[in-house]
Amino acid sequence: MSWNIIGHEWAVEQLRRSILAGSDAHAYLLSGPPGLGKAAIAMQMALALNCERSPGDPCQECRACRRIARGNHPDVRVAGMASQGAALKADEAARQKELKIATVREWQRDISLRPYEGRRRVLILHDAERLNEESSNAMLKTLEEPPDYATIILVANSSELLPTIVSRCRVIRLRPLPRRQVAEALLARNIVAEDAELLAAWSGGRVGWAIQATAQPETIAARQEHLDALMQLGGQGRGAIFRWAEQRSKEYRGGEQEAVFTWLELWQGWWRDVLLVAAGCPDSVVNIDRREDLARMAARHPIPAIHAFVGRIGAAAQQLRENGNPQLVLENMLMHMP
Numbered sequence: 145m146s147w148n149i150i151g152h153e154w155a156v157e158q159l160r161r162s163i164l165a166g167s168d169a170h171a172y173l174l175s176g177p178p179g180l181g182k183a184a185i186a187m188q189m190a191l192a193l194n195c196e197r198s199p200g201d202p203c204q205e206c207r208a209c210r211r212i213a214r215g216n217h218p219d220v221r222v223a224g225m226a227s228q229g230a231a232l233k234a235d236e237a238a239r240q241k242e243l244k245i246a247t248v249r250e251w252q253r254d255i256s257l258r259p260y261e262g263r264r265r266v267l268i269l270h271d272a273e274r275l276n277e278e279s280s281n282a283m284l285k286t287l288e289e290p291p292d293y294a295t296i297i298l299v300a301n302s303s304e305l306l307p308t309i310v311s312r313c314r315v316i317r318l319r320p321l322p323r324r325q326v327a328e329a330l331l332a333r334n335i336v337a338e339d340a341e342l343l344a345a346w347s348g349g350r351v352g353w354a355i356q357a358t359a360q361p362e363t364i365a366a367r368q369e370h371l372d373a374l375m376q377l378g379g380q381g382r383g384a385i386f387r388w389a390e391q392r393s394k395e396y397r398g399g400e401q402e403a404v405f406t407w408l409e410l411w412q413g414w415w416r417d418v419l420l421v422a423a424g425c426p427d428s429v430v431n432i433d434r435r436e437d438l439a440r441m442a443a444r445h446p447i448p449a450i451h452a453f454v455g456r457i458g459a460a461a462q463q464l465r466e467n468g469n470p471q472l473v474l475e476n477m478l479m480h481m482p
């Protein structure tokens with residue numbers, strides 16, 4: 145496979161064939177949870193569309209392939225929350241929630257110009273789920289009547305986009321990879337077997353996340369610390385719960401929303417595992433290094449209570465997204481812990 149993508153074979157094959165046959169679309173929407181490899185596929189599409197030696201099957205070596213991969217090809221333009229926040233201070237950038245109309249305008253600025261060097265002008269927009277109505281509308285006309293030589297690739301971490309946008313794109317919905325495939329990808333990168341198994345389980349099929357975690361041991365340490373803290377919280381009184389909620393709430397208001405959502409995901413994953421063990425499916429758990437704790441908790445709580453709490457954590461995340469008061473939302477969630 146010349147696309148250098150781990151997994152997602154069906155998606156790569158579909159894109160490759162359409163490029164080879166000249167039946168590729170003018171606009172794509174790549175969607176799926178973060179860390180699946182969407183950005184890598186978007187980049188490989190830009191290569192496949194512009195490779196000088198073998199269009200469709202990028203050589204990774206020609207001038208076009210190398211320049212695109214390095215991010216300095218004049219016909220490939222990439223934007224997203226990262227580029228929007230690049231000129232801002234870190235805390236200001238973290239507080240940005242939406243892709244602004246100015247970002248979209250700048251990104252699509254010279255779409256009407258023919259490609260300078262390549263065959264196609266490729267515009268990649270990351271975080272497309274963060275387009276607000278105004279910036280979505282600014283893009284509609286481009287999506288409706290793109291020039292013949294342009295390919296627009298929207299990359300989104302969820303499917304929550306305006307229907308008017310989605311209906312104008314060929315949609316490729318990426319799914320998490322099987323755990324085995326993630327573990328094999330890590331083993332091929334010389335990660336020791338035990339760590340590969342653990343990260344593959346934790347990744348939930350997000351191979352990009354797993355590979356990034358191997359390069360950042362602090363991610364792994366932080367995950368373990370957070371889980372320890374959450375486990376202890378269960379055995380402590382209301383005071384500890386209020387303090388925890390207060391701390392997270394401060395982080396949330398200080399622009400670290402993603403960190404708070406990571407806590408909730410971790411906690412929800414934990415209770416989902418407890419539920420799996422309680423239901424007699426221990427092989428599917430994510431926290432494979434804490435099987436004893438899982439078994440202990442599964443034996444201690446009735447299944448309906450565990451099930452209800454998993455739902456409550458999801459509801460808390462939803463309330464935060466809908467601008468609920470973080471302290472109240474988090475306290476309320478924890479007060480119902482089994």
Ligand SMILES: [Zn+2]
Binds near residue numbers: 196197207
């Ligand atoms: Zn090439």
